[in-house]
Amino acid sequence: MTDLIVVDWGTTSFRAWLVDRETGAVRDTLPDGRGMKELSGTSFRDYCAERLAPWRQGDSPPPVYLAGMVGAPTGWTPAPQPALPLRPEDLAAHMVSAPGLDGAWLLPGVRVDEADPDRVDVMRGEEVQILGAMARSGRRDGVLCLPGTHSKWARVRDGVLTDFTTFMTGEVYGALLGHTLLGQGVSADASPVDDAAFAQGQAEAGRSDAGLLAHAFAARTRRLYRGLAPEAVPSFLSGLVIGEELKGATALGYLPADGVLLVGADALADRYGRALAERGTAATAVPAAEATLAGVLILARLHRPGDTP
Structure with missing residues (x-):
């Protein structure tokens, strides 16, 4: 068999x-x-x-x-x-x-x-x-970004997984949109992405080093005084939290000059790819299902049941 x-x-x-x-x-x-x-x-x-x-x-x-x-x-x-x-x-x-x-x-x-x-x-x-x-x-060396509810940034050197960091980006996005003032009167559906609002969210994240707690309220004030439409709020918040994640990843040295491998679903990976491009970082996309299958297959071939704890 x-x-x-x-x-x-x-x-x-x-x-x-x-x-x-x-x-x-x-x-x-x-x-x-x-x-x-x-x-x-x-x-x-x-x-x-x-x-x-x-x-x-x-x-x-x-x-x-x-x-x-x-x-x-x-x-x-x-x-x-x-x-x-x-x-x-x-x-x-x-x-x-x-x-x-x-x-x-x-x-x-x-x-x-x-x-x-x-x-x-x-x-x-x-x-x-x-x-x-x-x-x-x-590759034997590289940096990977795995977007999701809890995004991961990981570093591999000579085929060895040496480090990673978790960002609660997706979960925080859902909490801001679904459980705070920012999402009141707003549909939770963020597709299709409003490109202009997404870019504004990224720009807000980069406006200062004040951090997410200071920048997030812009989703409210821009609705009141800068013409941000309610239906564009999900895209704005998406750009904001991804922008904050990339700031953190940059501070931790996860954005190398030779680019990153981006592992995820098409729609979310596309958003991250655009955000990375804005920072001048190239991203090579690998579909999540393909990565899972390839990874399990490697481990299955290495598996020796008698040696397993």
């Missing part, structure tokens, strides 16, 4: 692919399913077994590799988060078996845990995308 199953199981979604281990070709996919927040206890095992049953018939069913938040303490079973620096071989060695489902493995997350007691950071799922994006790009 040369096939394997890749599952990307997050808080709100379940995605699965049947993949040829040797070539990486996708042989089949399943429709999106239930995310972790809808399940608990043994229901993780039961739901996964039910969804994957069409692909796991016979005496030698393909192995299953599960990435994402399913390995968090609130998921199926906790998978470790070893500390950086880490090579792909290190990640493969920290897989754990999924309780109750033979031949199924949960991929680990990673953490930054430095000697400085005040510096700690975690990720779960993005490390697989980082590995896959680097492989697809053919």
